[in-house]
Amino acid sequence: MIERRVSLSLPHRVFFTEGVFEPAHTLLRDVLCPAEAEAMRVRRVLVVLEKATATGQAGLEAAIRAWFAAQDGLLVLAALMVIPGGEPCKNDWPQVELLWTAINDAGIDRHSYVIAIGGGAILDLVGFAAATAHRGIRLVRMPSTTLSQGDGGVGVKNGVNHFGKKNWVGTFSVPFAVINDFSFLKSLPPADRRDGVIEAIKVALIRDAAFFREMESEAAALARLEPGILHRVIRRSAELHMQHICTGGDPFEFGSARPLDFGHWVAHKLEQLSAFRVSHGRAVAIGMAADLQYACLSGLLTTALRDRILQLIEGVGFVLWEEELLAILPDGQPALLRGLEEFREHLGGELCITLVTAPGEAREVHEMNDALVLQSLEWLRDRALSKAGASVPATLIQ
Ligand SMILES: NC(=O)c1ccc[n+]([C@@H]2O[C@H](COP(=O)([O-])OP(=O)(O)OC[C@H]3O[C@@H](n4cnc5c(N)ncnc54)[C@H](O)[C@@H]3O)[C@@H](O)[C@H]2O)c1
Numbered sequence: 001m002i003e004r005r006v007s008l009s010l011p012h013r014v015f016f017t018e019g020v021f022e023p024a025h026t027l028l029r030d031v032l033c034p035a036e037a038e039a040m041r042v043r044r045v046l047v048v049l050e051k052a053t054a055t056g057q058a059g060l061e062a063a064i065r066a067w068f069a070a071q072d073g074l075l076v077l078a079a080l081m082v083i084p085g086g087e088p089c090k091n092d093w094p095q096v097e098l099l100w101t102a103i104n105d106a107g108i109d110r111h112s113y114v115i116a117i118g119g120g121a122i123l124d125l126v127g128f129a130a131a132t133a134h135r136g137i138r139l140v141r142m143p144s145t146t147l148s149q150g151d152g153g154v155g156v157k158n159g160v161n162h163f164g165k166k167n168w169v170g171t172f173s174v175p176f177a178v179i180n181d182f183s184f185l186k187s188l189p190p191a192d193r194r195d196g197v198i199e200a201i202k203v204a205l206i207r208d209a210a211f212f213r214e215m216e217s218e219a220a221a222l223a224r225l226e227p228g229i230l231h232r233v234i235r236r237s238a239e240l241h242m243q244h245i246c247t248g249g250d251p252f253e254f255g256s257a258r259p260l261d262f263g264h265w266v267a268h269k270l271e272q273l274s275a276f277r278v279s280h281g282r283a284v285a286i287g288m289a290a291d292l293q294y295a296c297l298s299g300l301l302t303t304a305l306r307d308r309i310l311q312l313i314e315g316v317g318f319v320l321w322e323e324e325l326l327a328i329l330p331d332g333q334p335a336l337l338r339g340l341e342e343f344r345e346h347l348g349g350e351l352c353i354t355l356v357t358a359p360g361e362a363r364e365v366h367e368m369n370d371a372l373v374l375q376s377l378e379w380l381r382d383r384a385l386s387k388a389g390a391s392v393p394a395t396l397i398q
């Protein structure tokens, strides 16, 4: 037997800026043509732009073309594609082949770049096509949603949905660079802009009590989605997510512990049960609330801390109830308990759920008590009922 180690040390860089394609902006140039690299090599670039981002940002497409046209011959825009994004693009395998064709037709090789501009879904699609063409083309991600700027876009994964399962095909691949341009967020509807804040609260709860307190003191401004605080929160969220990926010891997720998935097992099931009517951000807010109450019922979290955390989540504008949470499947099983089983399978058999014991402190549990899970959901329903003074059906037959 011969054994050697393959060691890799890859930089993982996220830049924060505004107006990256304004004529005098040099960040992208500096990233794509670093001074120390083979200076005279021509770099070809394929830009893939999400349609919603292009539509929302008047003149963006023209600005990209003009920005590249103003570069010297060493940086060449080989092609610019505008394609539809959102989750449907990850369910559309021909899009992958379309991107491979574009990469091939544009003469993109391993010294070239693919730049993806858009929400987390299109970044996953383009990232997968880039990672598999020529065994890996350098990818620059430019996330255009708060969620992808603070969370998904700064990760090291890509993928598309297959066999009806989310992210079934994909790779782990560290992007060449991520450029978070806050000016892209201006065209996002307010509800989508708010969604990214929940991943910041999530990562603060598991990692950073001071960040949690900062958001508490700025809750009113955050609720108004004021750019100053919103951008600070996205930046810190991105930093904490990257810190976990780069120093947590398991960047390619070989183990079962997924602290960044706090609140996500409920969220995934709720998104599915609502046929994606409930957005990921709202579903995560509700999933976190359910697991906070579960931690309370298990004696791991005080009611005072639970209420303090819920006050922040609701204070920034999240509503913590959806009827599907108490849905009953045709075989009589509560749908959320089925979701817990699915999450266990997703992790490879061993359940690993992150529970928060105080802001900035979390622990893993490997079993969940079904009765306490249901009690937590009923508690959320009763709380919503008393807040709204309206009637919410106790169960919903699918
Ligand atoms: N790779 C990872 O590590 C990772 C991590 C978390 C999530 N994800 C993935 O990210 C995806 C979710 O990403 P998301 O939350 O950004 O959602 P999204 O990509 O679906 O975008 C949300 C909506 O906003 C629109 N949009 C995007 N940018 C816009 C802009 N600037 N102006 C106006 N509209 C705009 C999109 O068309 C879409 O309708 C999921 O597929 C999820 O699986 C990946």
Ligand SMILES: [Zn+2]
Pocket: 151, 199, 264, 280, 284
């Ligand atoms: Zn998430």
